[in-house]
Amino acid sequence: EMVxxxxxxxxxxxxxxxxxxxxxxxxxxxxxxxxxxxxxxxxPRLLIYGASTRATGIPARFSGSGSGTEFTLTISSLxxxxxxxxxxxxxxxxxxxxxxxxxxxxx
Amino acid sequence: EVQLVESGxxxxxxGGSLRLSCSASxxxxxxxxxxxxxxxxxxxxxxxxxxxxxxxxxxxxxxxxGRFTISRDNSKNTLYLQMTSLRAEDTAIYYCVKMGxxxxxxxxxGTLVTVSS
Numbered sequence: 001e002m003v004x005x006x007x008x009x010x011x012x013x014x015x016x017x018x019x020x021x022x023x024x025x026x027x028x029x030x031x032x033x034x035x036x037x038x039x040x041x042x043x044p045r046l047l048i049y050g051a052s053t054r055a056t057g058i059p060a061r062f063s064g065s066g067s068g069t070e071f072t073l074t075i076s077s078l079x080x081x082x083x084x085x086x087x088x089x090x091x092x093x094x095x096x097x098x099x100x101x102x103x104x105x106x107x
Numbered sequence: 108e109v110q111l112v113e114s115g116x117x118x119x120x121x122g123g124s125l126r127l128s129c130s131a132s133x134x135x136x137x138x139x140x141x142x143x144x145x146x147x148x149x150x151x152x153x154x155x156x157x158x159x160x161x162x163x164x165x166x167x168x169x170x171x172x173g174r175f176t177i178s179r180d181n182s183k184n185t186l187y188l189q190m191t192s193l194r195a196e197d198t199a200i201y202y203c204v205k206m207g208x209x210x211x212x213x214x215x216x217g218t219l220v221t222v223s224s
Contacts, residue, residue: 032209043215043216043217044202055212095169099151100151101151
């Protein structure tokens, strides 16, 4: 099973600042990588697929990059609604696996 | 608008059974793979089961293989998850998810399953 490792576990950022989240795969997943946002009491929401393509309705301040085993989600200027949990997920291999999540909190 | 509405969750004793349903609307249900993904309280996301668009192929995580069965009725736009031999570690919110080309495109609101005596 492919292991996805996210870092850091918690990221403290001030509103308006940039946030950079990392995701590492235990083996290459090419660009078969997605990012999700989850707020308390809500279902996850798709942000990015194909490592760098924003999903419908996702603001341009969210961007994804990387390929192979190293990936990054960048939020260019954090808004109040962006403080949440973020997960990466690979869809290169079965079973589909998720990272353990990065919590973005207000500094 | 894509909508996925799960139902059937609740409290069940260890060793018991439960059947979850997911009613879909707003898209061509019979054209898409659908997955179940679960989230234990305070924990991360875990793939559970998947089914092809025509129901002919099914997949299950090792943690539920032999105990859970995924199925669908395309005439009713409904997905099911039959869960048997339930364990405490199956306690979680179960999400029904419409797939993109490998990614989890649209999520239902989830239904809570609690396995406890």
